Amino acid sequence: xxxxxxxxQSGMVDSVEQFLSKELSVRQLRDRLQADLPVPASAWxxxxxxxxxxxxxxxxAGGADAPFVEEVLVFQPMGRHLAPVGFLxxxxxxxxxxxxxxxxxxxxxxxxTVGVAVGLATRGATVGARVDGTFDVFDLPxxxxxxxxxxxxxxxxxxxxxxxxxxxxxxxxxxxxxxTEVAVGGLAPRALVDGWEQPAYQLGALLTTxxxxxxxxxxxxxxxxxxxxxxxxxxxxxxxxxIKHMCADMAVRCEATRSxxxxxxxxxxDGRGDAAFQVAAAKRLATDAAIENSRxxxxxxxxxxxxWEHDAHLYLSRAHLLDRLFGDVHAQQxxxxxxxxxxx
Amino acid sequence: xxxxxxxxxxxxxxEVRTWLRENVPRTPRPVERSAMREFDxxxxxxxxEGGWAGIAWPVEYGGRGMTLTQQLIWHEEYAxxxxxxxxxxxxxxxxxxxxxxxxxxxxxxxxxLPKILRGEAVWCQGFSExxxxxxxxxxxxxxxxxxxxxxxxxxxxxxxxADVADYQELLVRTDRTMGKHKGITWTIxxxxxxxxxxxxxxxxxxxxxxxxxxxDEARIPLDNVVGRLNDGWSVAMSTLGFERGTxxxxxxxxxxxxxxxxxxxxxxxxxxxxxxxxxxxDEIARQLADVRAEVAALRAMTIAVVSRxxxxxxxGPEGSMIKLYFSSVMQHLAKVAxxxxxxxxxxxxxxxxxxxxxxxxxRSLSASIGGGTSEIQRNIIGERVLGLPR
Numbered sequence: 001x002x003x004x005x006x007x008x009q010s011g012m013v014d015s016v017e018q019f020l021s022k023e024l025s026v027r028q029l030r031d032r033l034q035a036d037l038p039v040p041a042s043a044w045x046x047x048x049x050x051x052x053x054x055x056x057x058x059x060x061a062g063g064a065d066a067p068f069v070e071e072v073l074v075f076q077p078m079g080r081h082l083a084p085v086g087f088l089x090x091x092x093x094x095x096x097x098x099x100x101x102x103x104x105x106x107x108x109x110x111x112x113t114v115g116v117a118v119g120l121a122t123r124g125a126t127v128g129a130r131v132d133g134t135f136d137v138f139d140l141p142x143x144x145x146x147x148x149x150x151x152x153x154x155x156x157x158x159x160x161x162x163x164x165x166x167x168x169x170x171x172x173x174x175x176x177x178x179x180t181e182v183a184v185g186g187l188a189p190r191a192l193v194d195g196w197e198q199p200a201y202q203l204g205a206l207l208t209t210x211x212x213x214x215x216x217x218x219x220x221x222x223x224x225x226x227x228x229x230x231x232x233x234x235x236x237x238x239x240x241x242x243i244k245h246m247c248a249d250m251a252v253r254c255e256a257t258r259s260x261x262x263x264x265x266x267x268x269x270d271g272r273g274d275a276a277f278q279v280a281a282a283k284r285l286a287t288d289a290a291i292e293n294s295r296x297x298x299x300x301x302x303x304x305x306x307x308w309e310h311d312a313h314l315y316l317s318r319a320h321l322l323d324r325l326f327g328d329v330h331a332q333q334x335x336x337x338x339x340x341x342x343x344x
Numbered sequence: 345x346x347x348x349x350x351x352x353x354x355x356x357x358x359e360v361r362t363w364l365r366e367n368v369p370r371t372p373r374p375v376e377r378s379a380m381r382e383f384d385x386x387x388x389x390x391x392x393e394g395g396w397a398g399i400a401w402p403v404e405y406g407g408r409g410m411t412l413t414q415q416l417i418w419h420e421e422y423a424x425x426x427x428x429x430x431x432x433x434x435x436x437x438x439x440x441x442x443x444x445x446x447x448x449x450x451x452x453x454x455x456x457l458p459k460i461l462r463g464e465a466v467w468c469q470g471f472s473e474x475x476x477x478x479x480x481x482x483x484x485x486x487x488x489x490x491x492x493x494x495x496x497x498x499x500x501x502x503x504x505x506a507d508v509a510d511y512q513e514l515l516v517r518t519d520r521t522m523g524k525h526k527g528i529t530w531t532i533x534x535x536x537x538x539x540x541x542x543x544x545x546x547x548x549x550x551x552x553x554x555x556x557x558x559x560d561e562a563r564i565p566l567d568n569v570v571g572r573l574n575d576g577w578s579v580a581m582s583t584l585g586f587e588r589g590t591x592x593x594x595x596x597x598x599x600x601x602x603x604x605x606x607x608x609x610x611x612x613x614x615x616x617x618x619x620x621x622x623x624x625x626d627e628i629a630r631q632l633a634d635v636r637a638e639v640a641a642l643r644a645m646t647i648a649v650v651s652r653x654x655x656x657x658x659x660g661p662e663g664s665m666i667k668l669y670f671s672s673v674m675q676h677l678a679k680v681a682x683x684x685x686x687x688x689x690x691x692x693x694x695x696x697x698x699x700x701x702x703x704x705x706x707r708s709l710s711a712s713i714g715g716g717t718s719e720i721q722r723n724i725i726g727e728r729v730l731g732l733p734r
Binding site for chain 2 (some may be wrong): 001002003004005006009069125175218228229234235236238241242243244245247248249251254255256257258259260262263264266267270272277278281282285332333334336337340341343
């Protein structure tokens, strides 16, 4: 029984951290934002190269046979660096393609030679043998495939992006993500899984939770750092309990959700009976942690934190986007009561 | 990372479960104080005879010397078996005893440790004072040295189980010329010593869980001093190394049971609209879901802290995070219980009664005060974990 990552696991996290700092830093994201550019194809390819999308696949399927636990570990830095939402789509889509026997697609997505957008069913849209209705799709401009999801039923469908032709770009609350409203009329998915308790859906919820935990941590670090540096009345603002206690609460939210995330990932990997409960609980609390920590970070930064130039708002709006994916807070609360924790 | 128990651990769990099933007292814990004391001591004796006393104590001092994983298993099974709260044995087993193990001389150890393990003596703490709560080092109860005795005068407060205790771990100021944290001495006090007056304090929960203790020239043998004179602060801090995140384990499992009980109650108790059950109310359902999730997080967090502490010599201040989170979850649960109860929330039920939710609600107020307030925990986290300036 051990919730501390092994040296090998920590090394994996470090290398992802290095990759993101070099290739997909928030500064580079700013430049893309400025020029209104989609996620560059090179970023997908490099992420694929280091195995971010195939980590959880079996070795004979081109993966590292390290499902769930290692995957949530590497998706935390992804949240920290505001890595593209589409990366979530790729990591889940490789599983879907694998189950459906679409080996070529699986390998292409896994290698990052093609990108995957994530589409969320809006009210009334259905995901099944036929896909109908309106979807909010994220990172569509740089994607060859789209992973559509229905949080209502837990259905996931994989379709070629080219088949989604009725597109209307939307200005997204999260300015670092391209959002497109897409109307779909009776398309047949290439791969489909159905139900919240499906491993692919649980994986999606876990990876989204991991990104939320990464956000909670990133803004915690930024807020604490600023509380040490910013001087008013001749002293760093962090001497004041109003600020100090805000930082302590942020730290507790990080600790609680990081631990629960690890626990939930282990539960899914080991097929424990209460895995669905643990995942729902983790996503519920991680959403709160990411949003509340992001808000606290804005507050600690004062006027600076409210500016467009400062990154604080990017984290907050990304947290709201991630809340919507794989079941929002209300859906998770319902899931928490529908399932139950196991007795020890 | 793993959440697997070795075959030895699983066998251990079986052994614990079987023993608890056969030995946990069937009768309810009495409310009357002296009967409560006897009940708690008898339960401790039973555990001693079964070989389960001092689970975290080193074997050389008569303890069980369990690994952290075994302690986790013990606490889980303990709570699942509905075993009694450690009650009057808490200070002896978890604070006084470990301090003696760390710092006492051989004679002190030989006399006191077996009594604690066998359930022959109740210990209480003597730290807080009316003027020294969060600011413990500001304590003013003082002792003059007269021959081979300390002559103690002053007052302690919030002393749990003082009314039924035999011994006290007392912090007194023995030198007023030294700095605040210096000049303090840690001593064992026999509570039958003349000049000691114990007055129970009634709490908002309507019990007399703790007391004030007055000292009027009470004479304590110098032989009772643990560690050196004027070095009591470091003696008092020595138990910090003993606490590795395990302190809240059984209370946390007990908390998870209570959440499940409350969810059950909400399924059969009328809700705010008077027509449907409480759980059909959206707001109540959400709060129940949240507190269920929070208890799960608390459990995962405890396992994480225990995993980390298992690898280090001296555990860090992260235990403060568990204490802070535990307090907030406990208070959240109690507030949700009041929502579920609705009008029945006005019917006071003591903690010990079945469904004692209103007693629990009042009790939960103390969660963020006792054992270091939540504000102090936040200071500790801010300064010692995050490195914010003081």
